[in-house]
Amino acid sequence: MPAPCTSYNFYYLIGDLNLFIHFRVTGNRLICGPKASDTCSAVFPEPLSLPPNGQSDSKTNSHRVAIAFGASFGAAFSIIIIIGLLVWWRCRHNQQIFFDVNEQYDPEVxxxxxxxxxxxxxxxxxxxxxxxxxxxxxxxxxxxxxxxxxxxxxxxxxxxxxxxxxxxxxxxxxxxxxxxxxxxxxxxxxxxxxxxxxxxxxxxYMPNGSVASQLRDHIHGRAALDWARRKRIALGTARGLLYLHEQCDPKIIHRDVKAANILLDEDFEAVVGDFGLAKLLDHRDSHVTTAVRGTIGHIAPEYLSTGQSSEKTDVFGFGILLLELITGQKALDFGRAANQKGVMLDWVKKLHHDRKLNLMVDKDLRGNFDRIELEEMVQVALLCTQFNPSHRPKMSEVLKMLEGDGLAEKWEASQRVETPRFRSCENPPQRYSDYIEESSLVVEAMELSGPR
Structure with a gap:
């Protein structure tokens, strides 16, 4: 008879507790063999992990808390970085609206x-x-x-x-x-x-330069601009200013209408230059400025007195432009020649009152001008240069008068208007030169401010 399967005891020492755990298996033929008796037994060790005083669980929990805190902090930091990048990108995108093209790109764009x-x-x-x-x-x-x-x-x-x-x-x-x-x-x-x-x-590039330069030029002893071209220049300039004042949105005030800023293309068509630059370079919140942009002899009285400009300021400048076309002189040069400041308007008013219009016409025209058109142009100029801006016509009315529509009625009405009194002073000057002398504002005298 075969010997019975030997019984073994297995002991396992756990930590410092000196605990021995053993398992006995009895009558298991898979362990003792196929011929073992029913009393065969075996013992297998099974480790038993018991924490000493609960320290292991505490360490595990602390480790998990540290991991969770680190993960949360990392996620929050990542979100902040992403938000910061989005804000930066948005700002950069807003700054590049329509115009921001790098020089590294094709310059032909x-x-x-x-x-x-x-x-x-x-x-x-x-x-x-x-x-x-x-x-x-x-x-x-x-x-x-x-x-x-x-x-x-x-x-x-x-x-x-x-x-x-x-x-x-x-x-x-x-x-x-x-x-x-x-x-x-x-x-x-x-x-x-x-x-x-x-x-x-x-x-x-304007091949024929400015009106001011053409008025100074002479061809074989004759004026470069004949009377017909001068009348055409007046009409073209009026149409350009009319568009800026009444047809352009937003409305644009030129603030420096003069012969030097009226350019001439290859066909001697008038082209208004430098429009909008006063607005472009002057971003003050107040309507009143401490420095007047313009040219001595062309600046409207209310602009000199208060620094406030409007479309009627341009109308005044256009009136002086008409006088430049008639006389062939710049208002600034005329004032220097007379050893005074900006007296062209006062001089023209006196000659018109004395009915001596021929004396104001550019001598280089050699008498080749239409006397009826001269009278009409002088009247339009005087209507545009009235001291009270509310009495001046709009550019749409100016254009119609230059075309021969409504001038007689406007002129007759202007003769019934008394000399206006501005609220800025009790006794307003009666001459334009007096406004220049009494102005306390800084006037920036400009000459050729228009590209040619």
Whole structure:
């Protein structure tokens, strides 16, 4: 008879508790063998883990809390980083509205009908802004003649008051507003350039220069502008100002209407230049400014007295422009010749009162002018230059009068109006030159502020 399966006892020591655990298996044939008796038994050890004084559970819980805290902090930090990146991207995106094109991109890219030029490109076009290429100087900056790489001639206005423009986005917004004013008798803006320290505007080149330059030029001893062209220039300028005042949204006030800012294209069609630049470079909250932008002899009396401008300010400037076309002189030059300031208007009023209109006509015309049209143009000029702005006609009315509609009625009504009294002073001056002498505002005298 086979020997019975040997019984084994297994002991297991747990930690420092000196606990021995054993398991006895009896009569298991898989363990003792197929011929083992029913009394066969075996003992297998089974480890029993019992924490000493509960320290193991405490350590496990602390570890889990640390892991949970670290994961939460990491997730919160990640969310903050993501939100910060989104805010930064949004700000950058808002700053790049429509105009922000990097110089690394194709410079031929056009933004609407505007093109953004690089400073390097315009510097090269003007031969490093050479003094030989200067077309004019004015209160807004210097204008240079330029030739682009494709041979296109342009006029580059390098603004001198770039710090007043209110920053990159403000400048671009104003440029966009100006570029939306499109009319045959307005100078079209071709493009612009902005850098940290520069603001430049690019216009088409006007081959016949400005009205002021043409009035000074002579061809074989004769005036470059005959009477018919002068009348055509007056009509074209009136149409351009009418568009700015009454047909453009938002309305644009020029604030420096004069012969130097009226340009002439290849067909001698009048093109109003520099419109909107006063608004572009003057972002004060108040309607009253401490410095008057304009040219001595062209500035309206109320603008000199209060610094407030309106479309009637432009109407006054247009009246002086008509006198420049008639006399062939600039108001500023006339004042210097007479050793006074801006007395052209007073002189014309006196000659008109004395019915000596022939004495005011440009001698270079050599008597080749229409006397009826001369009388009408002088009357329109005097209506536009009335001291009280409310008595001046709108540009739509001015255009009609130049075309021969309604002038007689307007002139007759103006003769019945008494000399106005401004609220700004009890005894207002009766001459335009007196307003200039009594003005306490700083007047920026400008001459050639328009690109040619």
């Amino acid at each position: 056009c933004l609407g009908h505007l093109r953004r030029y690089t400073f390097k490109e315009l510097r090269s076009a003007t031969d490093h802004f050479s003094s030989k290429n200067i077309l004019g100087r004015g209160g807004f900056g210097i204008v240079y003649k330029g030739c682009l790489n494709d041979g296109t001639l342009v006029a580059v206005k390098r603004l001198k008051d770039y710090n007043i423009a209110g920053g990159e986005i403000q400048f671009q917004t104003e440029v966009e507003t100006i570029s939306l004013a499109i009319h045959r008798n307005l100078l079209r803006l071709s493009g612009f350039c902005t850098t940290e320290n520069e603001r430049l505007l690019v216009y088409p």
